[in-house]
Structure formats: structure tokens, C-alpha cells
Amino acid sequence: MRDDIAPGGFRPEIQGLRGLAVAFVVIFHIWPAALPGGYVGVDIFFVISGFLITGLLARMALSEDGISLVGFYTRRVRRLLPAAIVALLVTLAGTLLFMSDAWWEETAKQVIASALYVQNWRLAEQAVDYLGAEDAPSPVQHFWSLSIEEQFYIVWPVLMIAALWWARRRGYSPVQMLTFVLGVVMAGSLAVSVALTRSDPAWAYFVTHTRVWELALGGLLALMLDRFRPSAHMRSAMAVAGMLAALASAVLFSRSTDFPGFKALLPTLGAALVIAAGSIRIGRFRGLDVAALRYIGDRSYSIYLWHWPLIIFYVAQRGMVGAVDGILLIIATLAVSHLSYRFVEQSYRHSRSSLAWRPLIDGTAAIGLCVAVAGGLVYAVDRQPIDTSLIGTPNYPGPAALLANAVVLRASSCCPP
Template sequence: MPAPRSLTLPAATARPGTPHAPTSTAAPSARQVFRRDVQGLRAVAVLLVLAFHAGLPVPGGFVGVDVFFVLSGFLITGLVADEVARTGRLRLARFYARRARRLLPAAALALVAVVAATALWLPVTRWRDVAGDVVATSLYVVNWRLADRSVDYLAQDAAPSPVQHFWSLAVEEQFYVVWPLLVVALVALARWRGRRVSRRALVAGVLAVGGASLAWSVSLTAADPARAYFVTTTRAWELAAGALLALLAHRVARLPAVALRAAGWVGLALVVVAAFTYEAATPFPGLAAALPVGGTVLVLAAGVVEPGLRPLTVRVLQPVGAASYSLYLWHWPAVVVATALADGEPTTRELVLAVALSALPAAASYRLVERPLHTSARLRDSTARSIALGVACTLVGLVAAALLVRAVPTTPDDVDAPGAQVLREGWTGPDASTDLDRLVPALADATQDVADLYEHGCHQNALGTQPAACTFGDARSGTVVALVGDSHAGQWQPPLAA
């Protein structure tokens, strides 16, 4: 049986005058070519998100996240396909080490800052929830936690988490874990059959995953839009769209330059239209996400061989694109803190100021943490050291969360707390404004002080179709009280049961 060959990726045909014509036998990839238009697209994406969260008139600025998804799918698939084409295999440890070195140190620093800001400026009633969010964020599953909370009746009015923006990073990290494993499986299958690893197999895999995800996205968005927004399964097709372009780049490069440029301008227009016409009430992602996703694919296609759209290559956008990850990490905690300091009703001016000030720690994080560790020769030359760094960064987030939980004030067992009497006129005991930790239940437990019926699943959610029935108290007492209704009726369950 002949030895199997590596993945064959034919080169794109370079046009005369192309300043970054590929020289290897692989299709253009992020590893071989630095694309200024990609950097500019990163800048546009993060600026849309920042403007949206700052309350500026960009009601659909959240589509910047979808632009990032397509970019990640395109760039990561380009790197993976390039390595398989050159070596005939994909070294998973080295791949994960690169990702850890690139993403985790800056994220860990941001999480430590979030914990510190929570202890300084957020009410103690939120500390435990934030700590749980930080744990989920450190393990890159916070999007699933947020999805569960979105359908939790008791959490409907909860303030946004200071790490809520990590949901999109969690989706990308899960993609970084799963997609290389699928590629390795395809390579192993091809070797077992004694054949080449075909591009067609990769394309088929991407289409299968992307198609199923798109169908599920449309279905779940219609049925449960809050949950659909966060879960990975409704977003995978967006990353798959970028991956598909990366795999078909050699075919795209054969198209006329005029057609590619025109498609790029159309794509940029689609992203802009979505950003300025979509709003919070737009069913999303579903089919609505096709506008920014398709637009991003067209913009990327325009730069497969040519330099890309000129507005995206301008010098002013390059540093913003380079620091887009750090800008994204730091802006949202600043918005949450500003909202808390303004008693939940910040002005647009205050939000803009918060986002603007967040650029300072973001710039410091980029220059002192993200860039140095990402480009460190010592780490780059040692997969083990890079993975160790990633593990350490994960532990930093977990430890910070544990310290925040430990700092939650609780009522000492040996204290006879006066409870509501601290509010009575003429009270001569401890000052209520300085000794609130003596209250029973403790303030930190106020959000958990709810009727027992929720714990036992006696309260149906908005999508439920079957009544839920529970019995409390002593059925032999001879007195039966039927309590039927919503949460307003549910508040009477504890005293009636007693």
C-alpha cells in the first residue's frame, strides 16, 4: 500500500502587481500573508460593539461579534489547512499552545480586574453570581451558563454580568477545541484508507456542521431567542462560513478582480446596514445573522489575492485592529461598573466616557501582556511552557473567583442579629448603615430568599405547556389551601405552608 500523501491545497493564481502573492503550494492563509484589510475588519467589528454598548446610535452594533466569528473561522481554518498541507498532520498540542499563549494571559488579567471591581463597586448581592460567572468564563463555558440564566424566571431582571461579553469568546474557544479534532479525525481516516486527505472531505465536513447549525439557529431563534443568542450550536455556522471560504480560497482567487472588489463593497455595505438597522428586538441570530455573516465573507473574499478594500487598509485602523481583543475584554466591565455607579441609569455621556477610559487598561494589557507573551520566543519554542502558561492563567481566574466568594459577608453564628429592628425609630443598637452584615438573612443571600416552590419546580416557565403541581405542609392537618397563579401568588407559598 503506498504511503498516503498530505492534503493537497493548490495555490491561488497570483495576478500581476499583487503585493502579497503567495509563494507556497498552499492557498493563502493567515500564517503566510499579513492582510491589512483583515486587521481593519477587526477594527470595524470592535468599534461597532463598543459603540453599541456605549449607547451610541448604532442599534445593531452587536453584529460586530458575528464579524469576529467569521474571521476566526477563516483564519484558524487557514492555519490548520496550511499545516496539514505542509506536514501531512496537525500537531494538536502545538495548536492549543498557540491559542493559549495568544488568548489566556490577557483574559486572566481582565478577570482579576473584574473581581477587584466587583468587590469595590458592585453590591454584595451580586458577588456570588459574578464569582460563578468568572468560574464559567475561566473554563470557557460561560455562554451556556448565560443561556440557562436567560430562561430562568428568577433571573429575568438580574443586572448584566461584568463578564457577559466573554460568551462570544467561549463560543470561539469551543470552536478552537473541536474543529482541529475533526481535522485530525479526517487525516487519520485518510491514512487508514491509504489515501490523500482531500479538500473535498474538509469542505463536506464544514457544510454538514454549518448546515445543521444554521437550521437549528433558525428554529431555536423562533422558539427561544434568548437562549439561541448564546449557545454554540446556533453560532457554529458563522464560524463554518469563514472556514468554508478558507478552504475554497483557491477557487475564489480565480474570479475576476473586478467581481471580487465589487463583492467586497457589497459585503461591507451589508455589515453596515445590519449595524444601523438591526436592534434589540430583531430575532437574532437565525436568518438575520446571514447579513453580517455573508457580508464579512464577501469582504474577506475580496482580499484573497488583491490587497482588499482600501478603507479597511488605512493606517488609522491598524492599531485598533491589533488591539481589538484587549479592547473587547476591557470595555464591557467598564460599562457595567458605570451602570452600577449611576444606580442603573447611566447617561450616554457616562457610558461613552466609561468605554473611552477602558481603552487605557486595554492598551496597557495589549502592550505589556498580550503582545509580549504571544510573540515570546521562549514560549513559542516550547509547547510545554505555553500550555503551562495557559493552565496557570485558567487557575488565576478560578482562584480570583474563590477569593470573591470567600469575601462575601455572612452573619456570624454567634451573633443575635436584630433583623428588621435596626429600622425602628429610636433603635439604640448598631448603626444600620454600618452593620448591615448583622441582618438575617445576610444581604448577600437576599437574591436566594425566595419561595420553596421554585426549588421544587412548581413554577412553570414561559414556554411550558403543562401545569406543575406540588404539595407543601402536612396533608393530614385537615386544612387544604389551593394556591394557583403566577409569581405574585407564589410569594404566599411559604407563610401558607407554615
């Protein structure tokens, strides 16, 4: 096997795929009945992330300088952390403004878990039913998927360095070794995902080891793509089949679908086909290389960060989300996400510092600030005395006195992320 990796560079069809994925998620959260399987957009994101990050790391590994952990982590911090921390702090403030104090402590605890990128494990420990009606969603619950991606970003470069060291020591091809490692990770994680989806679906939905195979699938695609050279007709067929697979899963899957497990193969393999096909053109049809989807794809990270808290705050104030409400929420999401993309994402992403470690230091400080603010809220709520004088009065019968002005969110109002 040759040690070649497909070259990097801008892929408009991948931006379009990102746009499609985040559109699935947003529509599902606003109008779950209209796109009952729209949650598969997250799985598509996992494949894209695995493909891009593995390709980047593999090209670094095969260069003269090798993989620079500081350089890699610095790029991730610049790309992801500023917008996430801003979203978390604003969401925490919004919780104080728009939601009952009954929500404050739990939301603050979830903000801490989200800032530390362990939100998926917190939700799994709480056995939150992602698609069920029993558990009311929090405004930062959607950080579970970002937590899985960050955990992958932290562990995968180190694992790659170890695998490459072993390959050199044993005289193996670096790409062969990386392919073997990712293949083992994918097979093992998929097997665990299938087993846990049957026995403990709430746990299986959130934990990292049932999801990492989707990132590994994208990684395998990055390692093998350069050796796969289909004809133009074959690439067109692959792209169309991939788009249909993704759309079918978004339309046909629902809350009752056993997921992830084997069924997650449909949207993830569909995404892999679209990526493998590359740019296509059938007459005027250019697949996902569409200006509107590329625009959304460019802002997909900010859209994902902001759409969910906006939905939760709107529901807390207004109740059910109808057709007009949903359109207003989409407009608000696009407006806020554009501001986040323009003034937060882009500003920090292209910033430069003479000190290589500076972004990592700043990132650690930002996480510390977020944790400190949320932790202070938890402390304040814990020390707040509870007024029990109204217990038993006609207006506040029994335990309801402890939840004055509480707004109870139901899964029927919006669908959890």
C-alpha cells in the same frame, strides 16, 4: 479539487474588519439607541476566527509535519489566555470595589465559568435575555462569545485530524473532506439556529451549536478562497457590498430582531464578502484598510475584554451613560486596552520557552489561580452572616435590608453584550 489553501500572512483589510466589528460592539453597549444592531460585531468576529484558524490548520495539515496539537494549542494559549485571565482577575477586584456585595457571589461564579470558557452555557442555563430589560448584566457576561470561540479552537483541530485520517484511508482529497465536514457542520448548525431562535431565543443566542455555523462559514471560505479568482472590479463590488451588509445589519437590527437564525446571514455573509474580496483600491478608497481601523483591529481583543467591565463599573457608580460619559468610557477603554495589548498580549505572545508544553502548563495554572480566587470569594460570601437586625425599620423595609447599598443595574443604563 486541488489541495491548495490560500497562503497565510498579514491581511490589512481583515484587521480593519476586526476594528469595525469591535467598534460596532462598543458603540452598541454604550449608546444602544445609536446603533441598535451593533451586537452583530460578534458574528463578524466569528467569521474572521473561523477563516483564520481553519486556514492555519489546513496549511499545517498539508505540510510534511501535519497538524501539531501541542503547537496549535500553545499558540492559542499565548495569544488569548494571559489577557483574559488578567481581565477576569481585575474585573473581580473591581466588583469588590465598585459594586454592591449583592453582586459578589454571582459575578465570582461567572468569572469561574468564563475562566473555564463555559460562560455561554451558564448564561443559557440561566435563560439570560441578552437584549431584554429583565436581566441585569454582569461585568463578565461578554465572555460568552469568547467561550464559543475557545470551544471551537479545542474541538476543530481534533475533528480535522479525524477527517484527514478518514480521507487518507478512503483515498479522498483532504481539502474535499474538510470542505464536506464543514459544510455539514454549517448546514446542521444553521438549521438548529433557525429552529431554536423561534422556539427559545434566549437559549439560541448563547449556545455553541447555534453559533458554530458562523465559524464554519469562515472555515469554508478559507478552504475555497484559493480557487476563487475574481477580477479587480468584482472584488471591489464584493468589498463594498460586504461593508454595506455589515453596516445595514448594525443599523437596522435591534433588540426585537429574531437573532441569530436566518437574519445572522446578513452580517456574516457581509464579512465573508469583505474577506473574499481582499485588499481593494477605488481611487483613494481602500475599503477597510484604514490606519485608524487597523489600529483598533490590532487591539480589538483587549478592547473587547475591557470595555464591558468598564461600562458596568461606571454605571454602578454614576448611573446612566450620556454622550460625554460615553466618550470618556471610549477613551478609558482605548487607554486600558493599549496597556493590555502592549504589556500583556504582546509580551506573552512573543515569549519563548525551551519546553514545548510550558505555555500549556502555565495556562492551566493561570486558569486554576483564577478559579481558586473566584471560588474563594464564593465560599466567603456563602459563609458571611446576614445582618437581619434592620429588617422592618423605616430605612430598610422588608427584604431591602438584605441589599444594603445595592446598586440595581437596568438594561436601560447600558445594553448587555
